[in-house]
Amino acid sequence: MKPLFVGWSGRSALPHLGFLALLLFTLVAGFGVLAFTLGVTVDDPGGGDFSGDKDITGVLIADPYPMIVTDKDQHTVILSGGGKRGVQAEARALDGKHVRATGGGVKRGDRDLLLVDQLRPAPGDAPAPLREPLGTWRLTGEICDGKCSLGVMRPGNKPAHKACANVCLLGGVPPVFITTTPVFGTQYLLMGDPQNHALPDALRDYVAITTRMDGTLERIGDALLFRTDVTRAVVP
Amino acid sequence: MSERYAPVGWNVTKIVYDAVALAVTGVYISVFLWVAPSFQHVTLPLDEYTMRMNAFGTCAFLLLSVILSIGPATRLDPRFLPLLYNRRHFGVLTAAVATTHAYAALDWYFSYGPYDRFEMLLRGNTSFSQTQGFPFEIFGIFSLLVLFLLAATSHDFWLRFLTPPLWKALHMTLYAAYLSVVAHISLGALQAAQNPFLAVVVGFCVVGVAALHVAASRRRATEAALMDGWLDAGPAEAIGEDLGVVVTPPNAESIAVFRHAGRLSAVTNLCAHQNGPLAEGRVIDGCITCPWHGYQYRFEDGCAPPPFTETLATFQLRIVDGRVWVDPVPKPPSTVVTPVPVP
Ligand code: FES
Numbered sequence: 001m002k003p004l005f006v007g008w009s010g011r012s013a014l015p016h017l018g019f020l021a022l023l024l025f026t027l028v029a030g031f032g033v034l035a036f037t038l039g040v041t042v043d044d045p046g047g048g049d050f051s052g053d054k055d056i057t058g059v060l061i062a063d064p065y066p067m068i069v070t071d072k073d074q075h076t077v078i079l080s081g082g083g084k085r086g087v088q089a090e091a092r093a094l095d096g097k098h099v100r101a102t103g104g105g106v107k108r109g110d111r112d113l114l115l116v117d118q119l120r121p122a123p124g125d126a127p128a129p130l131r132e133p134l135g136t137w138r139l140t141g142e143i144c145d146g147k148c149s150l151g152v153m154r155p156g157n158k159p160a161h162k163a164c165a166n167v168c169l170l171g172g173v174p175p176v177f178i179t180t181t182p183v184f185g186t187q188y189l190l191m192g193d194p195q196n197h198a199l200p201d202a203l204r205d206y207v208a209i210t211t212r213m214d215g216t217l218e219r220i221g222d223a224l225l226f227r228t229d230v231t232r233a234v235v236p
Numbered sequence: 237m238s239e240r241y242a243p244v245g246w247n248v249t250k251i252v253y254d255a256v257a258l259a260v261t262g263v264y265i266s267v268f269l270w271v272a273p274s275f276q277h278v279t280l281p282l283d284e285y286t287m288r289m290n291a292f293g294t295c296a297f298l299l300l301s302v303i304l305s306i307g308p309a310t311r312l313d314p315r316f317l318p319l320l321y322n323r324r325h326f327g328v329l330t331a332a333v334a335t336t337h338a339y340a341a342l343d344w345y346f347s348y349g350p351y352d353r354f355e356m357l358l359r360g361n362t363s364f365s366q367t368q369g370f371p372f373e374i375f376g377i378f379s380l381l382v383l384f385l386l387a388a389t390s391h392d393f394w395l396r397f398l399t400p401p402l403w404k405a406l407h408m409t410l411y412a413a414y415l416s417v418v419a420h421i422s423l424g425a426l427q428a429a430q431n432p433f434l435a436v437v438v439g440f441c442v443v444g445v446a447a448l449h450v451a452a453s454r455r456r457a458t459e460a461a462l463m464d465g466w467l468d469a470g471p472a473e474a475i476g477e478d479l480g481v482v483v484t485p486p487n488a489e490s491i492a493v494f495r496h497a498g499r500l501s502a503v504t505n506l507c508a509h510q511n512g513p514l515a516e517g518r519v520i521d522g523c524i525t526c527p528w529h530g531y532q533y534r535f536e537d538g539c540a541p542p543p544f545t546e547t548l549a550t551f552q553l554r555i556v557d558g559r560v561w562v563d564p565v566p567k568p569p570s571t572v573v574t575p576v577p578v579p
Contacts, residue, residue, distance in 0.1 A: 019315045024256055031264040031298065034437065038294050039272025039287075041433040047279040084349035153344070154283045159369050159427040163360035164345035170360070171349040204361070209368040210428075235368060 048108030048151025056114065059126045060099045061220065064192025064199070065146075065174030066091035068101055068114070069129035069221035076129075076221035077101075078113040078146050078174050078190065086172020087116050088198075094119065098126035108150040111176070111188035111223070115147075134184070134217040139226065140236065141179035143191070143207045145169050149176060150188070162208035169207065175199060177226050180210070183217070189226040199230050206233045253322040257329050264295045285344035290425075292337035294434070297421065299330040300414050301441040308452030314471030314558050324390040327410070331383035338380050341373075372423035375416040382413035418442055459556065469493050469553075469560040472500065472578045480515035480524070485564035490515075491551055493560060494524060494535060499575035501535040502551035502562050508533075509546065537572045555579065 056077060058070035066079040066087050079101065081087045103117040145168035148156025155161060157178065169175055177189040193199050194215070212235075215228030268291035273281055282290075303326050309316040346353040346360060361371040386407055388394075395403045418438065426435050459468070469475075469483045475495040482505055484490040492505040492515035503524065505515050512528030519525065523532035523541060533540055538548030547569035553576045554561045567573060 016315050020318055023316070023319070027256070027260050027302070028263055031260045031295075032267050034298060035264040035267035035291070035295075036272050036275075037433060038437065039268040039291070040275045040277075041431040042276055042278065042282055042290070043430045044278045045280065045282055045286075049280055153286065154280060155286065158429075159372070160424045161345070162363075162369050163356070163371065163373060166360045167346055167349045167351070167356045170351065170356075205363045205366065205369070207369065209366075235366070 043155065045154035045156075046108065046151075048106065048149070048154065048156070050151065051105035051107040051112070053102070054105040054112075054114055055100070055102045057098070057100045057122050059129050060091055060094045060097055060101075060119075061129070062088070062091040062095035063196050064225075064227075065190065067174075067190065067220070067223070068099065071098075071127060074130050074221045075112065076190070076223035078111070078150075078176070078223075079116050079119075080113055080147050080173045081171075082115055082117075084145075084147070084168045084171040084173060086174065087119065088172050090116070090119050094121060096126060098122045098124055106147065106150045106152055109188060110186055111150060113146055113150050129221050130219065132219040134219060134224070136214070137183070137217050137226070138212060138214050139177065139179050139183065139189075140181075140210065140212045141177050141187075141189075142210055143175050143177055143203065143230075145207075146174045146176040146190075149178060157208060159208050165207045166204045169204060175203065175207070177213075184219070184224060186224060189217075189224045190220070192225055192227045194227050194229055196227065203230045206230060206235075209235060212236050249318075250322055250325070253318070254325050254329075257326050261295060261299070261329060261333060264298070265291050268295070283344075285340050288340040289337055289344070292333050292340065293421075293425070294437075296330055296334035296337055297417055297438070298441065299326065299333060300410075300417060301445055303327060303330065304410065304414055304445050305448050308448040310471070311452040311455060312448070314473040317471060317474050327383070328387045328390055331380075331387040334380055334383055338376065341376075367423070368427060370423045372420050372427075375420035375423070379413040379416040379420065382409050382416075386410060386413075414445070459559065459561075465564065466554070466561040467491075467564050469562050471558050472555050472560050473558065475500065475560070478519040480517065482513075482515045483562050488564060491562055491564070492524075493553065493562060494519070495578065496522070496535050496575070499535075499577045500553050500555070500560060501573065501575040502553050503533060503535075503538045503548040504551075504566065506548075507531055508540075508548060514548075535575055537570050539570045 056068055056070050058068040061067050068077045068079060079087050079091060099119060100122040101114055101116055101119045104115040106113040142157055144157045145165040147168055148161065148165060175191045177191050179187050179189060191199060211233040213228045213233045215226050218225045269287055303323060306316065306319045306323055310320045342353055342357065346356040349356060357373060363369045364371060389406060421438055467483050467485055469481060475481050475493060477495055480492045480494045482490045482492060490505040491502050493500060493502045496519055505513055507514055507526040507528065509526065509529055509531045512526040514524055514526055517525045517527040523534055525532050531540065531546060533548050538550045540546040549566035549569050550571050550573045551566060552563040552573055555576055
């Protein structure tokens with residue numbers, strides 16, 4: 001006996017196979033070509049990178065952000081913690097002291113940053129670091145977190161990276177000001193407010209975009225510290 | 237009695253379709269991540285996470301552009317129809333690609349700090365009042381949520397549960413998601429980008445998708461004016477030999493349009509026996525055969541072959557530019573309407 005239920009049919013229209021083959025080829029080839037071109041035409045993120053294990057001795061300066069000026073060559077090294085964290089608490093206790101710090105280095109151009117593993121007092125006196133006031137300046141550049149922009153991330157700047165930079169700054173990573181043109185031969189400036197404190201929260205609105213700011217410059221060791229009222233930054 | 241839904245039914249066409257969608261995505265991601273980097277002009281390579289974000293982000297955008305082009309493309313040229321067939325799978329794949337992009341960003345940009353990553357996603361950047369440095373992530377989050385919602389409701393269960401008009405309206409939010417993605421890219425990656433190629437690609441896609449929609453709606457408007465009151469039953473191509481499609485006139489019972497021996501004819505979709513859905517039936521012995529109890533009807537006049545006496549209302553058809561048009565006014569049952577040959 002034939003079943004009463006006839007059932008639904010499952011066939012579909014016969015496609016134009018030649019056209020479909022062409023379409024398939026165009027899609028795959030098109031996506032391949034686009035992937036290649038978009039993957040190649042990226043902006044150069046520069047040459048910042050990890051620079052291996054470091055062991056430095058020098059004077060610790062806790063304000064506006066932790067740094068060490070080394071005994072050996074008056075080289076100023078920015079201090080940061082692991083992850084998106086600063087080492088403010090550890091540095092506070094050793095402000096002005098002779099210290100030894102070990103950890104992983106990050107380097108971009110003439111600027112070094114240490115991802116601190118260990119920070120402890122070092123024997124011997126603290127020689128006073130070189131300091132030289134350099135007057136009032138109007139500078140144009142981009143505020144970044146010192147860690148990503150010096151090479152932990154490539155790229156570690158520009159608006160696409162802004163929220164990440166803010167997360168770093170919220171965690172205590174020192175900011176840097178990357179100037180559009182070199183000042184006294186460098187483009188990576190340390191930052192602080194006019195009273196030599198850390199920058200206020202308003203800073204975060206000016207991160208990762210081009211800003212123009214007025215402030216004073218001081219050479220500390222071999223780095224420049226730019227002290228500025230960030231709330232008066234201008235977006236040109 | 238309640239309706240039951242089997243897990244997604246697989247057939248060869250669906251598998252081929254998904255294989256193609258996966259191949260397109262696979263080729264894109266592999267070329268972007270493993271071929272392109274050796275040809276970049278950079279001091280040092282971009283970090284792995286950023287490359288992943290770029291690869292999956294741009295891929296999701298391009299897939300979305302393709303998905304949104306399928307509808308108008310089939311309207312302009314029915315040969316694109318096979319792409320329409322399984323478009324929902326394409327959408328689910330896009331949601332997965334977009335999620336991979338979002339996860340890479342969450343993991344790289346918002347993690348490793350003293351605060352929760354999701355808190356940072358919302359609190360990391362709050363510069364809502366400025367264009368430069370705007371928290372463009374918010375547009376990406378919106379698009380991703382829409383993609384999730386559409387992927388989650390893509391199954392036929394939801395189509396029936398929500399009813400087609402509501403489901404369709406819900407799935408139209410894909411356009412909002414697309415615009416939101418464009419805002420996400422424009423305020424994010426494109427800000428301060430030195431190389432213009434990404435901007436060119438995004439602009440080209442947006443203009444292309446828009447132009448296809450304009451062209452398709454123009455075509456629709458001309459056809460509608462031409463076919464005063466008649467209903468569009470889609471491309472003749474879409475109706476397979478010995479298969480039926482359903483057209484539903486506003487405020488009336490649906491109509492079944494069949495193709496048999498290369499010719500189209502239309503009868504009411506309701507079986508004269510117990511209202512079985514005729515369009516879902518088969519053709520047996522040259523007759524429309526109801527899927528429920530096997531009642532049969534002739535194509536040209538809707539009459540059951542003798543000795544049976546059941547009759548169906550018939551409808552007039554036309555084919556214009558490859559599309560089928562149905563006169564929604566039924567002819568009295570058993571009126572002869574000559575089947576229209578498919579050109
Ligand atoms: S409803 Fe069509 S055969 Fe019974």
